[in-house]
Amino acid sequence: MLRGLALAFSVSFFSCHLTSVASLASPGGHGFLQCLREKIPSELVYTQSSSNFTDVLFSSIKNPKFFTTATARPPLCIVTPGDASHVQAAVLCGRRQGVRLRVRSGGHDYEGLSYRSTRPSEVFAVVDLGASLRAVRVDWLESTAWVDSGATIGELYYAIARNNSRVAFPAGECPTVGVGGHFSGGGIGMMTRKHGLAVDKIVDARLVNADGDLLDRAGMGEDLFWAIRGGGGGSFGIVLSWKVQLVQVPPTVTVFNIGKTVDQGALEILTRWQHVAPSLPSDLTIRVIVKQGQQALFQAVYLGACGALVATMDKQFPKLGMTSADCQQMTWLQSAATPFLSFASNGTLEEVLLDRTVWTSAFTKAKSDYVLRAIPKAVWKDIFSRWFAMDGAGDIILEPHGGFMDSVPAAATPYPHRNGVLYVIQYIASWQQQGDGGAAAKSWIDGLYDFMGQHVCKNPRRAYVNFRDLDIGQNDDDDGTFESGKVWGERYFVGNYRRLAAVKAAVDPTNYFRNQQSIPPLMETTTTQVI
Structure with missing residues (x-):
């Protein structure tokens, strides 16, 4: 069961620790941007003063109703990491300077929480994994693949099945959905009844936690590995890549x-x-x-x-x-690109599965x-x-x-x-x-x-x-509490909500990774969290 649920930590520890972190924050996020400049190549960071900032912000937003809110309260910057060290730097800079991170992969987030905030006062930046972290590496002998969170479902399907019609992966029907968000919530698709959800075939992952550590399954432990496979995005860290078990399908x-x-x-x-x-x-x-x-x-x-x-x-x-x-009759890969299933436009197999711009x-x-x-x-x-x-x-x-x-x-x-x-x-x-x-x-x-x-x-x-549907409930304040989160959390996760909150308390007790429907930490004593 859960190891080190952080319930033994005292309220005074949290208050002292959080206050010391918040005191380092600089007005307007200038310290955060300076920290990024020292650790990440400048061409990977788009600030509000960048000439193409809005283009990058809009690049993967699939629901145009969020264009206005995304620009009315824009992020301080958009980080487009090229490797794990850039993500680690963003987390460490954010923690040190009191700036939160929103993480997106494909942009299909139904409430846009991966790139916007509903709170006018929230200071945040966006880590956009879809810009560069989108590789798919297939191990044919092991029948597995490592897929980066920034890849789309279509890119994953194409990489694993283009040269082998007998191999597939059970996930969703829309090719432009990002792997990171899709896997984080479960992943229902047209092979769910045969092979389960996408998360049922995940065997490892690489994640940057709230301390900026890069962890695989062995390093993060089974409780956190359990939580990231269906517990929703934006709560436990930034998953950079996933190792998935491929499945066999007939040639037709x-x-x-x-x-x-x-x-x-x-x-x-x-x-x-x-x-x-x-x-x-x-x-x-x-x-x-x-x-x-x-x-x-x-x-x-x-x-x-x-x-x-x-x-x-x-x-x-x-x-x-x-x-x-x-x-x-067709191959499985062709069925994944069939317009009536994917809502994609007509085109070649490559055009339908690999075009990230369809909206x-x-x-x-x-x-x-x-x-x-x-x-x-x-x-x-x-x-x-x-x-x-x-x-x-x-x-x-x-x-x-x-x-x-x-x-x-x-x-x-x-x-x-x-x-x-x-x-x-x-x-x-x-x-x-x-x-x-x-x-x-x-x-x-x-x-x-x-x-x-x-x-x-x-x-x-x-x-x-x-x-995701914010109408069913939101965290009731800047921090969110376990009790207030039950309003929406038990609707998504039923009896698993409590365990998710316990994992959150163990791995991110200061609630750094949070949004309007992120899992709050389950604490023995209620405390006011400053950051």
């Missing part, structure tokens, strides 16, 4: 994309899907997107050939009416839920006829669990939503800058979320930390 996989309207039986099929999808053979994953126009899109990846898929569907899900004409001009807001008991057909009828007929209606995406997920204890990793979960729901509202400023879309997602409360998992009502 099959995908299909079948749309059904209400008139074509979408309600009956979706109602049945809830029972079927989690219990299908683990080689088959079928997710659903419910969209405007009262239609449902059933999207699948099957780790096998078309003939076997048709036979399985005929036996276990005939209501969908899937036939061989719906099959698209949308739409402003978005997301929420999430978990479903443990199938939602009745009458409720789906209400959702289709009422909620998806409204102005501002967006999408909801349903991703099934079951299979591998049922075999893993809830406490095996911080991601607790395992055995008994039928599927996870992601609600997505989107709007353009013009018009009503998204009032209709925001009203739609807030109203639908409230309506769904009676039909989804309760006590606590659960959420997926990679679909």
